[in-house]
Amino acid sequence: MVLAELVVVHSRAIAPTRRVALGEMHLPTEPEPGFGLLLLGCVAAAHVRSLDPDLRDDLVRLMHEVERGRRIVQPRLRHRFQNDRVGLLRSTHRLVGEGERIIPQIEDRDAPIPQVLGAVYAVGTLPLAVRPRAMEVVRRALRWPGEVDDRLIAHLSGRPAGPSLPVGADPRRWALGVFALDAAAAQDRRAVQQRFRELLRDAHPDHGAASEGAALRIAELAEARRILLT
Known part of the structure; x- marks a missing residue:
């Protein structure tokens, strides 16, 4: 069962112009912590270690601006955010439920910056009242030192970080x-x-x-x- 989905649309790594857009999204925010927010955190955690350290300050500023609904000056992190998706690649990320387990399915196209940007810009599609909670999940994910697995899901949801305690379990x-x-x-x-x-x-x-x-x-x-x- 697909619990949440995010499609990030982006240019190829070798393209002379770097662009990113959002595709189809299914990002439930209730009940807390919200499967959609957990998915955004997983996408961010899966790609942040490949991010150039020189870009991190701009990422922090961008997250602050998106959370507060401010106008976003482009480009950011060397990529231009746009609505046009023609000619761009699609990276599909899902959170899937299998029994009592919640499994992240994160597609890796050797394009870490667009994926992190996609997670951040997706927060900007949520209602303003939800954005602080959503962005806090993304911030928590960016600090995660481990793999994208059950422990990360537990960490993002604020539950004890044990591999045997999946979100949604009795x-x-x-x-x-x-x-x-x-x-x-x-x-x-x-x-x-x-x-x-x-x-x-x-x-x-x-x-x-x-x-x-x-x-x-x-x-x-x-x-x-x-x-x-x-």
């Missing part, structure tokens, strides 16, 4: 999966506490677990315990 079912408990066993608070201590010991580097990823695993266990004991 929290209790997720917690039962983390603890490998069935619903009947989870009714016993002492059993939940005991299982937490066992898994925490297994996850802690002091007991032989790998240091990499330990903090995330421990935070995941703590969140699962909170859910089951609430």
Whole structure:
């Protein structure tokens, strides 16, 4: 199921003139955080590391102007934003739901600047009241150091950044999966506490677990315990 879609239309990398436009868009903003906003964040996060550092100051200014609905002087980041799409390439980005998972499908045409610009200009198509929230998601994405995966989705949505906690999942079912408990066993608070201590010991580097990823695993266990004991 396609939850959100953004088509960025842009010139080829070797073209003498650099242009960018927006194509078809389906960017739901409700319920929060909004699948459309999550998609814009994924597009930005997927391409920001390829952005020339010399262009970042202009990007920050552009985001500020778009968020406030100001007139945008062109070109920006060496690309001219336009409505005409004739003769340009299309990059299609989607957020797809598969069961309880939300999967970003980000098309890469070796054109990172148009994709980041497309995400920013797409914010400008949203109602003014929504733009601050949308742009904050994009800003959060631009600071993301990792891959475009479940952890990014969790980060953008403001939920615990664990790969096992997809947006839209039932929290209790997720917690039962983390603890490998069935619903009947989870009714016993002492059993939940005991299982937490066992898994925490297994996850802690002091007991032989790998240091990499330990903090995330421990935070995941703590969140699962909170859910089951609430």
